[in-house]
Amino acid sequence: MQRRQDRHKRGPVFHFVRGFVNFFRSYRKWSNKGFVAILLLAVALSMGLVLLFESFQGIPLTSQKKDAISKETNKTNQKSKDQEEETSARIMAHGDLLYHDIIYMSAKKEDGSYDFHENFEYVTPWLKQADLAIGDFEGTINKDHYLAGYPLFNAPGQVMDAIKDAGYHVLDLAHNHVLDSQIEGVISTADAIEKAGMTPIGVYTHESRDQAPLVIKEVNGIKVALLAYSYGFNGIEQSISQEDYNRYLSDLNEDKMKAEIERAEKEADITVIMPQMGVEYRIEPTEEQKALYHKMIDWGADIIFGGHPHVVEPSETIEKDGEKKLIIYSMGNFISNQRIETMTGVDNAKWTERGVLMDVTVKKKGGKTTIDTAKAHPTWVNRTPKGTFSPEGYPLYHYQTYILEDFIEGGSHRDQLDEATKERIDAAYKEMNEHVGLKWD
Numbered sequence: 289m290q291r292r293q294d295r296h297k298r299g300p301v302f303h304f305v306r307g308f309v310n311f312f313r314s315y316r317k318w319s320n321k322g323f324v325a326i327l328l329l330a331v332a333l334s335m336g337l338v339l340l341f342e343s344f345q346g347i348p349l350t351s352q353k354k355d356a357i358s359k360e361t362n363k364t365n366q367k368s369k370d371q372e373e374e375t376s377a378r379i380m381a382h383g384d385l386l387y388h389d390i391i392y393m394s395a396k397k398e399d400g401s402y403d404f405h406e407n408f409e410y411v412t413p414w415l416k417q418a419d420l421a422i423g424d425f426e427g428t429i430n431k432d433h434y435l436a437g438y439p440l441f442n443a444p445g446q447v448m449d450a451i452k453d454a455g456y457h458v459l460d461l462a463h464n465h466v467l468d469s470q471i472e473g474v475i476s477t478a479d480a481i482e483k484a485g486m487t488p489i490g491v492y493t494h495e496s497r498d499q500a501p502l503v504i505k506e507v508n509g510i511k512v513a514l515l516a517y518s519y520g521f522n523g524i525e526q527s528i529s530q531e532d533y534n535r536y537l538s539d540l541n542e543d544k545m546k547a548e549i550e551r552a553e554k555e556a557d558i559t560v561i562m563p564q565m566g567v568e569y570r571i572e573p574t575e576e577q578k579a580l581y582h583k584m585i586d587w588g589a590d591i592i593f594g595g596h597p598h599v600v601e602p603s604e605t606i607e608k609d610g611e612k613k614l615i616i617y618s619m620g621n622f623i624s625n626q627r628i629e630t631m632t633g634v635d636n637a638k639w640t641e642r643g644v645l646m647d648v649t650v651k652k653k654g655g656k657t658t659i660d661t662a663k664a665h666p667t668w669v670n671r672t673p674k675g676t677f678s679p680e681g682y683p684l685y686h687y688q689t690y691i692l693e694d695f696i697e698g699g700s701h702r703d704q705l706d707e708a709t710k711e712r713i714d715a716a717y718k719e720m721n722e723h724v725g726l727k728w729d
Contacts, residue, residue, distance in 0.1 A: 373653070374651060374652070374653040375508045375509045375510060375651070375652050375653075376508065376510075376649055376650065376651040376652070376660060377419045377420060377507040377508045377510045377512065377649070377650050378417065378418050378419045378420070378647070378648070378649050379418065379419065379420045379421075379422070379507075379512065379560070379591075379646075379647075379648045379649070379650065380414070380415060380417075380418035380420070380421045380422065380645060380646060380647050380648075381421075381422040381423070381560075381562070381593045381619070381645075381646045381648075382422075382423055382424070382619050382622040382643055382644065382645045382646065382667070383424055383595045383598075383600075383618065383619035383620045383621055383622050383643050383644070384424050384426040384463075384595065384598065384620070384621045384622055384623075384624060384643075385423050385424060385425050385426060385427075385451070385459075385622055385623055386426045386427070386441070386598075386621055386622075386623065386624035386625075386626070387426075387427055387437065387441060387443040387447060387623075387624075388437035388438060388441075388624060388625040388626075389435070389436060389437030389438075390437070390625050390678075390682060390684070390685070391407075391437075391623070391624075391625055391687050392404075392435065392437075392443050392444055392447070393678045393682060393684060394674065394684040394685050394686070394687060395407075395444075395446075395447075396678075401446060402444040402446040402447070403446065403450070404446065404447045404449075404450035404451075405449075405450045405453060405454075406686060406687070406688060407450060407623055407687050407688060407689060408450060408451075408453075408454035408689065409688055410688060410689065410690050410691060410694060410701065411454060411645075411689050411691065412453070412454045412455055414645060414665070414691050415454055415455035415456065416455045418455065418457075418647075419507045419508060420457050420458065420505055420507050420512060421455050421456045421457050421458070422456070422457070422458045422459070422460065422514070422560075422562070422593070423451065423456050423458075423459050423460070423622065424459070424460040424463065424562065424564075424595050424619075424622075425451070425459045425460065425461060425477070425481070426441065426463050426465055427441030427442060427443050427465050427468060427477075428441060428442045428443070428465070428466065428468050428469040428473035428474070428476070428477045429442070429443060429444075429445050429447070429448065429473070429476055429477045429480040429481075430442055430469035430470075430472060430473040430476045430477065431445060431476070432472065432476075433469035433470075433472075433473060436468075437625075439468075439522075440465075440468040440469070441465045441468050442468060442469045442473065445480055448480050448481060448483075448484040448486075449484065451484070451486070452484040452485055452486055456486055457486055457487065457505070458486060458487045458488075458489055458503075458505070458514060459481050459486055459487075459488055459489070460488075460489050460490050460516045460562045460595075461474070461477060461478065461481075461488050461489065461490045461491045461516070462489070462490025462491065462516035462517050462518040462537075462538045462562065462563075462564055463490070463518050463564045463595070463596065464518055464519070464520055464521055464522050464564065464596070465521075465522065466490075466491060466518070466521065466537070467521045467522070467524040467525060467528070467537075468522075468524070470524075470527075470528075471528055471532050471536060474491050474493065474536050474537075475493050475536075477491075478491055478493040479493070487503060487505070487514075489503050489514045489515065489516045489562070490515075490516030490517065490518065490538045490562065491536055491537065491538060492535065492536055492537075492538070493536065496534065496535040496536075497534065497535065497536075497537070497538060497544070498534070498544075502514075502515070502548070502551060502552055502555060502556070503515075504552075504555060504556050509652065510557050510558065510650060510652045510657060511555070511556040511557045511558070512556060512557070512558050512559075512560060512650075513552035513555065513556035513558070513559045513560065514560050514562070515538075515545075515548055515549065515552060515559070515560070515561050515562070516538060516561070516562040516563070516564075517538050517539060517540050517545060517561070517562075517563045517564065518537075518538065518539060518540070518563075518564040518565075518596075519539070519540050519563075519564055519565035519566075519596070520539070521537065525537070540563070540565065540580070542580075542583070545584070545587070546583075546587050549561070549584060549587040549588045549589055550587055550588055552588060553587075553588030557650075557652055557657035558590045558591070558650050558657050558659075559588055559589050559590050559591070560589075560590065560591045560592075560593065561584050561589045561591070561592045561593070562592075562593045562594070562595065563580070563581065563584070563592065563594055563595070564594075564595050564596040565577055565580070565594070565596055566594070566596050566597045566601065566617065566618055567597060568596070568597050568598055569597060569598060569599055569631075569634050569635070569636045569639070569640070570597055570599070570601075570636070571597075571599050571600065571601055571636055571639055571723065572601060572602070573594075573601050573602070573617035573618070577594070577601075577617055578617075581594065581615050581617070582606070585606050585608055585613050585615070586608075589613070590613055590614070590650075590659065591613070591614045591615075591648060591659065592613075592614070592615040592616070593616055593619060593646060594615070594616055594617045594618045594619065595618055595619055596618065597618045597620075598620065598621050598624070598626060598640050599618065599620050599621075599636050599639035599640055599642070600618055600619060600620035600639065600642060600643060600644055600720065600723060600724060601616070601617035601618035601620075602616075602617060602723060602724055602725050603615060603616045603617070603664060603724050603725060603726040604616075604617070605726075605728070611658055611659075612658075612659055612728075613659070614648065614659060614662050614728075616644065616646055616664065616724070616726075619643055619644050619646060620639065620640075620642055620643035620644060621640055621641070621642075621643050621669065622643045622645075622667060622669075622689055623669055623687060623689050624640070624641075624669065625671070625687075626640035626641065627640060627641035627669065627671065628641065629671075638716075641668060641669045641716075642666065642667065642668055642716050642720055643666075643667040643668075643669075643689075644664040644665060644666060644667060644720065644724060645664075645665040645667055645691060646662070646663075646664055646665075647661075647662070647663040647664070647665055648661065648662045648663075649661040649662075659728075661728060661729075662726060662728040663726065663728070664720075664721075664724045664726045665691050665692070665693060666691075666692045666693075666716060666717050666720035666721060666724075667689055667690060667691055667692060668689070668690050668692055668695075668712075668713055668716050669687060669688070669689055669690075670686075670687070670688045670689075670690055670709070671685045671686070671687055672685060672686045673685055673686075674686060690713070692713055692716060692717040692720075693717075695713050696713065696714060696717050697714075
């Protein structure tokens with residue numbers, strides 16, 4: 289009698305487990321997968337019944353058990369949320385901010401300071417829509433060096449205030465003019481960008497290139513790696529030590545680029561490259577450009593925003609592993625004094641006053657990031673006389689970059705244009721769209 293009563297005291301959990309034990313006696317008839325599945329189910333049910341039984345018996349859960357259950361529940365919920373949630377980031381980029389001496393002379397005020405904000409009056413509303421806005425600053429900022437335009441660019445520091453206020457987040461310094469005011473200018477230019485609240489890429493002024501972390505911007509939960517490279521430095525690199533060259537500069541060394549791009553592929557969700565190479569004023573890429581940019585895609589790049597020729601070169605869409613990748617071989621000038629009136633003797637002079645604002649949206653879902661949309665907005669630099677002159681006797685101008693969608697027929701600023709400018713802009717818009725040839729959808 290006593291043994292029968294003891295059996296009843298053992299409770300439902302004991303009898304449930306004993307039932308499973310008897311059930312397992314026939315395991316030889318099961319497949320391995322079936323056995324594992326049943327075993328896991330048994331463990332899960334047993335744990336659930338233990339917890340349920342304890343709660344029915346008035347036995348409180350320990351804090352450790354509560355924490356463990358809470359953590360597992362949170363992990364499951366977060367994993368499910370990450371897999372289902374979709375997020376996106378809008379990236380804008382363009383070519384050269386090329387501050388010729390007449391541009392900074394025209395920006396000089398009576399008190400001797402400089403104000404460059406009017407350069408970006410019509411650009412700012414566009415850049416403010418970007419989650420990540422990238423420009424190429426073709427020159428240096430070195431207050432200990434004389435101001436100059438071509439061939440040794442060094443602009444007033446106040447240009448960074450206008451660039452920052454326009455909405456930029458990142459500026460590329462991997463170009464052939466970054467040594468125009470020597471190594472000191474590399475350091476001071478990067479420092480000026482950082483002090484203005486932006487990030488320089490394409491130079492290494494904190495750690496050396498082989499030790500520096502990658503520049504990765506996290507935008508709306510998407511990690512965007514940014515790398516930039518230059519084909520050369522106008523021969524000025526011959527005046528610096530090999531140690532400084534390796535430490536500060538980012539060239540087109542294929543071994544280094546491959547390692548950096550492969551590293552970016554592991555550390556980020558999307559990889560953007562800004563290479564500088566090609567032939568100036570040539571509106572088609574060279575075979576060397578094509579070959580190297582295709583290699584970059586093979587190494588892991590998703591988007592290539594090319595530069596250097598001072599004119600726009602076409603886009604190309606490449607499919608890799610079932611996903612579309614984007615190349616624009618050159619984005620041209622975004623602001624400069626290069627134009628029909630100043631580039632006499634250059635066959636493609638009209639293309640120097642034109643550029644593109646690249647507008648790319650990437651999306652992330654289920655841990656996978658892809659390019660969703662890509663557009664190339666044609667741009668054009670407007671130059672109108674101020675009616676005043678510099679102390680040296682040079683005529684001064686208003687310089688403003690136009691996003692041409694705002695100035696073509698039906699655009700919000702069309703009524704500001706005279707007939708000659710309308711014709712020039714309409715031709716630029718049509719020819720640029722045909723030339724770039726970007727049809728993403």
